[in-house]
Amino acid sequence: MCVTDSAGNTMPLWCLLVLLALPDPTVTTNPGVKVQITQQGLDYGRQIGIAYLQEKLKSISIPDISGSEKVSPIGKVEYRLSGMRITDLGLPQSSLGLVPGTGISLSIGNAFINLHGDWHVKYLKFIKDSGSFDLAVSGLTIKATISVGRDETGRPTISSNGCTASVGGVRVKFHGGASWLYNLFTSFIEKQLRRSLEQKICPLVHDGISDLNPQLKTLNVLAKVDKYAEIEYSMVTPPSISNFLIELSLKGEFYNIGQHQEPPFSAPPFSLPPQTSSMLYIGLSSFMANSAGFVYNRAGALSLYITDDMVPSSSPIRLNTKTFGVFIPEISKRFPDMMMKLLLKTSTQPNVTFEPNNVTLQATGTLTAYAILPNTTLEPLFILNMDASVSGNFYISGLKLVGSLQLNGFDMSLGTSYVGEFQVKPLHNIFMLVMKLAVIPKVNEYLQQGFPLPAIGRMNLINSKLQVQKVRLVTPQKPDKCSMLKLHLCSSLFQAVIS
Numbered sequence: 001m002c003v004t005d006s007a008g009n010t011m012p013l014w015c016l017l018v019l020l021a022l023p024d025p026t027v028t029t030n031p032g033v034k035v036q037i038t039q040q041g042l043d044y045g046r047q048i049g050i051a052y053l054q055e056k057l058k059s060i061s062i063p064d065i066s067g068s069e070k071v072s073p074i075g076k077v078e079y080r081l082s083g084m085r086i087t088d089l090g091l092p093q094s095s096l097g098l099v100p101g102t103g104i105s106l107s108i109g110n111a112f113i114n115l116h117g118d119w120h121v122k123y124l125k126f127i128k129d130s131g132s133f134d135l136a137v138s139g140l141t142i143k144a145t146i147s148v149g150r151d152e153t154g155r156p157t158i159s160s161n162g163c164t165a166s167v168g169g170v171r172v173k174f175h176g177g178a179s180w181l182y183n184l185f186t187s188f189i190e191k192q193l194r195r196s197l198e199q200k201i202c203p204l205v206h207d208g209i210s211d212l213n214p215q216l217k218t219l220n221v222l223a224k225v226d227k228y229a230e231i232e233y234s235m236v237t238p239p240s241i242s243n244f245l246i247e248l249s250l251k252g253e254f255y256n257i258g259q260h261q262e263p264p265f266s267a268p269p270f271s272l273p274p275q276t277s278s279m280l281y282i283g284l285s286s287f288m289a290n291s292a293g294f295v296y297n298r299a300g301a302l303s304l305y306i307t308d309d310m311v312p313s314s315s316p317i318r319l320n321t322k323t324f325g326v327f328i329p330e331i332s333k334r335f336p337d338m339m340m341k342l343l344l345k346t347s348t349q350p351n352v353t354f355e356p357n358n359v360t361l362q363a364t365g366t367l368t369a370y371a372i373l374p375n376t377t378l379e380p381l382f383i384l385n386m387d388a389s390v391s392g393n394f395y396i397s398g399l400k401l402v403g404s405l406q407l408n409g410f411d412m413s414l415g416t417s418y419v420g421e422f423q424v425k426p427l428h429n430i431f432m433l434v435m436k437l438a439v440i441p442k443v444n445e446y447l448q449q450g451f452p453l454p455a456i457g458r459m460n461l462i463n464s465k466l467q468v469q470k471v472r473l474v475t476p477q478k479p480d481k482c483s484m485l486k487l488h489l490c491s492s493l494f495q496a497v498i499s
């Protein structure tokens, strides 16, 4: 790649520029999401694909065939076949198989084509005759290889490479004209039609396969979540194809909208356990959840003001200086009969871990308590440091991952006090109630909006199951385990519409 001058010396600067432009093959981005399409998934896709291909092949247009042939004892017979159109076409047997390392094999067998056309002949210089004919093609086999790759935007692409079509039997039935003529013709007309059809089929199969690319281009490589975040779902490597499945490795990383800054941690490699009973598996690594924590924390979105109106009216605990004055007399002395406001915010990004059947989120932050002065100014009373643990339940709703959290527990310690020394422990129950009654419902309200999953076209996931699993990390030098959420989509309940 280096530029060499006439004396054969390489120019180092140019070399360096070239090297910088090349991606470092030793640096690989591990995916945050893996999608596996099994043989069952392929079979489902085949049903849709074959129906489409059948329509496509019906559009075969066969050009007129003309020529002349010596037929004894008459001599030269000029013939022309015209107006040929397909009357029926069936693809009763088809299969899609996986070709490890390459792609997908398409095999169609026992297909048939019926067509109708007109024949014209001229012989002995002036005698003309014409009529119609029906052609039945049987035992048609088509074999094509579909390679699966990724485009420059990180979306999947497919293309056909290699296609063969061969016709088993051809039978022509002539209508009109003199029957002695038919016998003379049949064999070479059959041969011509067979060749013509065989040449027409593969280009149409090729087009039919390429026609799916606009669908694949609809992969939401940048899925907007809300005003703060988007998730990148581009493919980080070309798809890998084994005997059992096609696996797509997607980035699965949250970013602040418009500014893609990498977090100080990276995605560990992970592998989905091989499973084949469903059409589609999606594995989300805990890296994805942690990248979300990084993004929202950085955007300052992980903070919440808690006011008395957020505490249900049935609660005996009110957010006022009277309540807190019971524990910290200084408060009721200096700020009598005032409402209070709390500010809860994270100080570092929350850490999400996936345990079998349990998602746990560990958050560290501060809780600042204010008295609301009569002129609405907030007067800080104290700041507590908090460590909270919540666990989550997640499920799939449409094409979104939706969740809800519950509080496992939290620890508090005094950070700063503006109202003198006081014991934190007696306040624990009050804050537990505030968290359960005001904070968690608010967070859950947000989580109900859900996070978009990778999707293509008008795909829909129905009645999917979700499991949280521990999976072994791929690299042997890290004995650690990586966790993931696994979406398990039952074959009968997966719907994709390709329009």
Ligand SMILES: *[C@@H]1O[C@H](CO)[C@@H](O)[C@H](O)[C@H]1NC(C)=O
Binding pocket: 265, 290, 351, 352
């Ligand atoms: C999350 O916590 C685990 C265990 O406490 C730790 O090993 C990991 O480094 C933490 N991850 C982040 C992103 O802070």
Ligand SMILES: *[C@@H]1O[C@H](CO)[C@@H](O)[C@H](O)[C@H]1NC(C)=O
Binding pocket: 355, 357, 358, 359, 360, 389, 391, 408
């Ligand atoms: C999830 O794990 C956390 C922390 O280990 C625990 O406190 C909580 O009870 C667990 N939840 C469930 C539903 O198992």
Ligand SMILES: *[C@@H]1O[C@H](CO)[C@@H](O)[C@H](O)[C@H]1NC(C)=O
Binding pocket: 373, 375, 377
């Ligand atoms: C509100 O009242 C407090 C105490 O009386 C005072 O210190 C503060 O400056 C006032 N703020 C405004 C905006 O008037």
